[in-house]
Amino acid sequence: MESVGSIIVYTIITLAIVVCSVLAVTTRKILRAATYLLFALFATAALYFKLDYEFLGAVQIAVYAGGIVVLFVFSILLTSQPGDNSAKLASKKRALGFIGALSMLLVAGYSLVSRASFLTATASGDNPVMKEIGTALMGTGHGEYLLPFEAISVLLLACIIGGVVIARKR
């Protein structure tokens, strides 16, 4: 049985996620879309915190909210004048997209809800200790992730170089 506070927090987070997501894809002002995305990401981070993944939540805020969204904002500012609205979408296309997304929602939602009885596990376990995370990242045994860690670091390096090369002014 959850505490009332937990339920309230959950409700707020969920509402934030849903509303911000919807707004992020429906607003016509691109800068606002980025802002709503930021809020959605924050809400996600909050969800992680609520599920006791503090490190993950921190990473979410630092990388996503701090890094990616800033990139978005910069690029938006670089590529469009403030006050530029993206063109109004053709209603047909919007309706089609809406139907597509909604039908997906319904199908997936139906299949989830219809099996809700199976998904009755409750949240358990603790916040992973930072030390464990570090060990797991640097280890090579079972459940340890040195190789992906190295791979992703190389990837990031490549990404940096690639970004520089691509965006460089010729």
Added chain:
Amino acid sequence: MFSNILIYFVIIPLLMLGGFALCRTDKAVRTVAVVGSMALLALSVWLLVDYIALRQAGETAEMLYTGSWVWFAPLNIHLAVGVDGVSIAMLLLSSIIIFAGSFASWKIDNMRHFFMWLLLLSTGVFGFFISIDMFTMFMFYEVALIPMYLLIGQWGTGRKEYSAMKLTLMLMGGSAFLMLSLIGIYFHSAPEGGQLTWNLLEIAQNDSISRGWQYFLFPMCFVGFGVLGAMFPFHTWSPDGHACAPTAVSMLHAGVLMKLGGYGCFRVAMYLMPTAANDLAWIFLILTGVSVVYGAFSACVQTDLKYINAYSSVSHCGMVLFAILMINTTALTGAIMQMLSHGLMTALFFALIGMIYGRTHTRDIRLMGGLMKIMPFLGVGYVIAGMASLGLPGLSGFVAEMTIFVGSFQHTDMFHRVFTIVACSSIVITAVYILRVVGKLLFGPVQDEHHLSLTDATWWERLSTITLIVSVAAIGCFPNFFEWLIRFTFSPEIFRAIGLN
């Protein structure tokens, strides 16, 4: 490996390819081409003599000079070689035509590359005829087909891109059937639990392809090779392809490459699947019988010299497949003779047409006339080629066709009789279209006064033409020799499964 004489049929063209790569001038290219093709000719003559000596000494093996070297062990693919009289005849034919073809393309643009592709093609042809391993056979077959695309597309005339594409795609379509059936044969090449093999001799010995599978594989194999043999209704690549190809390529293609089809039909389809061949022959007899007459009738109304000859090839090559399907010693001997004969005379035709076209810049017979007076050598050559084609005794066409007819007549049922007579009637139609062309092209008044200033053949053209004429006459005058050379292959044991002859 290098002690086997046959392997040099592949090595010499490859060496020539290397030689061309090093050449810098046209003169050097010609030198390499002439020396190389003479070496090939000498090699095949030497092989012929040696083969005869061996047979005279009482050698009775089915194939001589056999050799086998592992190439890819997991699938048991070998580079296996061996020849009998039929292959030797084909090797001789190929080397004569390559020799003549080298002279016929004495002056061609971008000569070095032309000869490189031509020799790659020849490599495939020679490789095909010496192989007795189905896989290497198929590989060489493809090697022979692909350069054709570039040769026609690059050095051709007219709608060359279209023709090259059509030719390649149709032949590739045939290859697809062929590959399926070869793989099918491979997987039934040995009795249950035995070592699967690609080797023709071993497969024939094992005789383990069940009747049902033969019924499935034989038509595919026959159609696959039949496309290259210009079997109706898969012949349409031939007129367009020949019309657009440069002279030497037409010669080589009609003279040798189309023989790959007939040879393959006999060597793979008939040889390995005699039961199905015997039972299903009637289907293909209808098609090839139609080919023979149909090609001849089509040739009657064409106006382009090369089209006429291409349709004539459809008719004559139809005769080859027709005879193969008769499945008896005489008819099969005739089929091989017809391959030799058609190869030489059609090469002669194409060489002459190329030479005439090179002078008049048209191949439309309506625009030419009275060329006999202007270029007597080429005219006489053309008449001789025509006479060979319509089966004048003393030239090769006659002996081949007569052998086929006599062989075909050994069947007593009405179906075979009727189709034999239909095939016989082609000799009249052939006369019609040959004489029509000769009459319009060579005789009569000169149509175009610009032609009056044209010159007769140059020495290299004469050499090329004379080589072929002499070969045609040699077969026509001494058929018994060739017949003897070929006949050994069709010993009764080969048809033991059928119980014919």
Added chain:
Amino acid sequence: MELTMIYYLIPSLIMFCCGVYGFITRRNMIAILISLELMLNAVDINFVVFNRFLFPGEMEGMFFTLFAIGLAAAETALAIAIIINVFRVSNSIDVRDVNKMKH
């Protein structure tokens, strides 16, 4: 009331569908990228939720999310670099204008 998995999965699903909607309707490349981020994020949530509810002792889901975030960062950075480059060339970031390499 017990907050079971379904309560977390449904918002994630809604988020994902929003991403899909945005991805297939928007024409601004940056907006498309934003929709993409939404979808990625929704998937991340699912990983974390499954990890927490079904395999509480393990850390696979968390690590997967961790790497996914890293990858998303890299991908976004590159995508934005490309978008800026495209903008320089064609002075537009409308996807319909980016078809010069097709022909």
Added chain:
Amino acid sequence: MQPVIPIIILALPLTMFLVLGLLGHKMSHRLAGILGTAGMGTTMVLAYIVSFTYFFSGNPSFIDADTHTRLQAVIFNHDWLAFTPSLVIRLGFLLDPISALMLVVITTISFMVHLYSNGYMRDHHGVWETGFQRFYAFLSLFSFSMLGLVVATNIFQMYIFWELVGASSYLLIGFYYTKPSAVSASKKAFIVTRFADLGFLIGILILSFYTGTFNFTDLTSVEVSNGVYQISESTASSVKNIFATSAAPVFMGGSVLTWALVLIFMGGMGKSAMMPLHIWLPDAMEGPTPVSALIHAATMVVAGVYLVARLFPLYLMEEMSLQIIVVVGALTALYAAMVACTQIDIKRVLAFSTISQIAFMMVSLGVARPEFHHGLGYMASMFHLFTHAMFKALLFLCAGALIHAIGSNDYTAMHGLRKHMPVTHITFLIGCLAIAGIIPFAGFFSKDEILTATMGHSTFWYVWMSAVAGLTAFYMFRLYYLIFWWKEHKVPQGHHAPHDQPWTMTLPLVILAVISCVAGFVPMGNLVTWNGHGMFENVNIFTNFAALDWGVASISLAVAIIAIIIATVMYKKENPLPEKMKNLLPNLWRWCHHRFYWDELYMFITHKIIFGCISKPIAWFDHYIVDGAMNGLALLTQKVSYAIRGLQSGNIQMYVWYYLIGALLLGAITAICLI
């Protein structure tokens, strides 16, 4: 006999062909002419030697001493192409009465023509025809082929040389190859005879398949049994094989043997210009006149007769095939004679006359039966072949002399030449008398034997053939009078008067005329008979007189003389009688004049039916249906590619759509299945 001389007989003309053909253009015209003529002269002498040895040496391999039967002697026989162990084409040299006779005929006429051409093939100023050497090369090739044909030891050798003869005839007819009419005439000759040869070939295939042999000696040997000469046991048994074979002894309503023989006869019809395959012969007159004399009068056209004679014992076994020969021959004879009465081109008259005379020989073979005078028809046919060759060659060579002098084939340009060209006049007259059958010229005897044989077979055909013989006399003398009498020849201005020819042309005329006078006295009945057994006990110069059936002879003589008188009345002097005759039967005259529209019919068949209704539709079918199907396949592939190319647009949003739809479908399916 040693095979050396026979080999030389065949090899010498071939060598001449190769030498003149390959090196001719480097020689002077005169040298080429002399070389060719000398070569042929040598061949002639050798052929005489061989032939006389055969007939008169009494060598046991040539004549059976006990029964006085002439034998078939194979001088040499080399394997050339072995189809099966028993079916082998051999090239050899067979000597028997008819081949020995033909050797003489061919080499004589050929030599005359070689000699004559030396004069004919140059104009009045002594300028040689272009291609003179080529002409001699072709003549040599033809002689070689024809000699090879007559000495063939097996039917396939005959077919080989048969084809070679056809080809060399093609080359000779088309000698003036820049003339379109000559080209089309040569083409026509080759194709028509080729069509006939198709029948010949199929006949050979049938015959050889069922009898298992090509050899004439096996197929046709004749032997004596109980004092009667008949088909030998071996021939009969090999032919009986045909009936013994269970497989298809009957083929489309006739016995296999009948079919084989009729088809072989069809080959003979083509070469011998029997109706309806005669149409090539009148056109073949486009060739130089000596060629017409050699090929289209004396040698090649009798090949068909020779073929039937060669296989005569086989034909004897099938009554029906002989009946067919008689009918075809008789119809052709009448037809050709009627047409000959209305032609204005002298060579065409002679051509139709040739057709008619060959038909006589065919009829004679058709009516020959061993029961009647030991197969008199066979002997008569060969006799007529011999005499006809001589006088017809003479007539043609005379015609050549006229054409050479006038420069036209049309007799309207000739009239009244007897004073200008006396030698030609006399020799032509001798030829006409011979062909008309006036005693004692050659034609009288041979034609009389033919009529006697016909009489012995059927009165109807006897009357028919006698009428044709009368027509023959009529049209020959019509021609004679129109050329040499009618009205005086006026020399057109600027032309020199026509005159007799150089000795190279005159000599052959005289020689042939002499032969035409005396050839009738050759005791052919003792030399050439179907079974080799001589007809007469004692032979002297009047044997033929003694053997005549005077009843038949006097009637035919009377018919001929009446016909000549009619011709004299009508044509000796310019008068309106011919016009009246023409107007009396206008339709008949028109049909005859247009040769009964055979050419038009053939034109229709070849152009409209073969080209228009077969070849063109096939070419259309090939181009639009077969090729169209292939191109259509390619087009379809291309269209499908273009159509589905839109799916791979590079538009990622569309990809998401596809993905989404696919995912939804899968999801929906899963959901439905799980419900």
